[in-house]
Amino acid sequence: MNNQFQADDGTSDLDCTCAPISQVIKQRIQSNGKRYFANDNISEFVSQEERDLLVDEIQQKFQGVLESLVIDIDNDPNSHDTARRLAKMDVHEIMRGRYYPSPNVTAFPNEGDTAYDGMLVIRSELKSVCSHHHQPVTGVAYVGIIPNGKVIGLSKYTRIAQWCARRGTLQEELCTDIAQEIKKATGTENVAVHIGAEHGCCTNRGIMATSSLTQTTVLYGRFKEDPSTKKEFFDNIKLQQSAGGKGVY
Secondary structure, eight states, X not given: OOSSOBOTTSOXXXXXXXXXXXXXXXXXXXXXXXXXXXXXXXXXXXXXXXXHHHHHHHHHHHHHHHHHTTOOTTXXXXXXXXXXXXXXXXXXXXXXXXXXXXXXXXXEEOOSTTOOOSOEEEEEEEEEEETTTOOEEEEEEEEEEOOOSEXXXXXXXXXXXXXXXXXXXXXXXXXXXXXXXXXXXXXXXXEEEEEEEEEHHHHTSTTOOTTOOEEEEEEOTHHHHOHHHHHHHHHHHHHHHHHHTOTTX
């Protein structure tokens, strides 16, 4: 998709407005009838140039926040460039899955006498951010699939899971988003996702529960319909937890 829409006179929507780049992008999304919730990927409406412009705009707004917190950003050496660091971190790291397109995923045939029709369970470490308080969410996703006519590289499951996580979201939404993207990439309905995570909104504020843990699960296809398949999935999770030394998740 061409992110800079051309007007009849050859100018782009960037040339036709003095509005902040966030407003330009928002209007573009709205004109296409799309939503832009915290957990939505909006990369098709944002070019690389515009991501850089977003960083510039966000930097100015973070600077205002720091000033309103009565932090001396001019003389405190620890606060020099903090606003820009925050802006770059949000766009290029913490919320990368919002502003960047999905990872390239190559599928391989899984057919014939050598086709694998068993269960595959992949453990993927996750970093996300809660859309309520923008506090960190740290945990593990266990992705289970029973392949159909194709498979994808093992690292791609984690790349997809991390791409879904790198945006403001809720764990319930994240679980479903990962499952849907895995289904799309693999072409099978037989997908399960289980996430165990600690939330900064529980550990860093509020109830301050340092042992807090949230678990969510979505099941599709045979994982939902066949009790023995569901049991095998959770048995595999227990094996991975004990072997990986991360039983808390």
